[in-house]
Amino acid sequence: MSRYLNAAAFGEVMLRLSAPGREALLHSHRLETWFGGAEANVAAGLAALGHRARIITALPENAIGDACTGELRRSGLDTSHITRTAGRMGLYFHTSGAMQRPAEIIYDRAGSAFSQMPPGAWDWKAALDGVDWLHLSGITPALGAGPAQAALDAARTARELGASVSFDVNYRPMLWGGREKEASSILAALATHVTVLFASAGDLARILPLDQTGEPEADFDNAAAAAFARFDGLQHVATTFRQSRGTLDQTLHARLASRSGTASAGPESLAGIVERIGGGDAFAAGLIDGLAHGLDPQTALADALTAMAVKHSMPGDMCTVRRSDIAAWREGRDLKR
């Protein structure tokens, strides 16, 4: 396989309301706005890398839904599979933190237009027509029984149509609340349809019975081996590791397990981080891109990690990292002219 994809992503897009700069929330009377969501961020990242990408979602039939659709379109996405419906926009409030003060998120998304869509209202054959790659995340099933069923239907249909399915577990304890058992069974059911899984050892321990030693890389390798044994269609498991010396100064590295072996990449040292949100999604987009183009696992992983690093220099949720940004980052010039 060496080609540009006709990709789709299914999930909720939210409006982010962020405290400006390094302020605490509502310290001043201003909030900055961005649109984003795990799956849309990955789709935008694929579009920035030259793939055709559509977002399948539901947005409210109001001015916020209009603005969001416009932003998704400006990010290069095909918005013709967005359902406009009654209901509210999912929101999240964000403070970026500073020094040892951590970033913080408050979700305000219960009852959103997306989460209220009955699972039977999605027409998967039409939404996935012509698609060769579907990206999903574990955030969607955390939003309720309807979205969980819709994600399963989407994954099953994509596989029936011969498409690859990538899935980022993206475990959000705040969204699952005390529903750990439900989370394990839904995430495991989704994983049966997946070709590329983005998951840490901790994420995989929610799906599979695993002994963990506390040594992150060895734990990941063991967890990936257990995932290959359990899930027949699975070809790759990828994760990133983040060492933090405060909110703005971190080191990244990554690992990619395949049935034939394991690749690792990094470290990428990041000082003066501009934006932490969307880094993992940029990594997912970068890796999907590399695998689609048939790069060897080592090169695909290194490019994905650099895409993630570059995303940390760009404000906003959605990934706009281009191939030339990855090359320029590696060249490390202080001024492009």
Ligand SMILES: O=C(O)C(=O)C[C@H](O)[C@H](O)COP(=O)(O)O
């Ligand atoms: O829907 C949610 O609950 C989300 O958290 C969406 C997040 O904006 C992205 O998934 C960012 O995740 P990272 O790329 O790991 O920074």
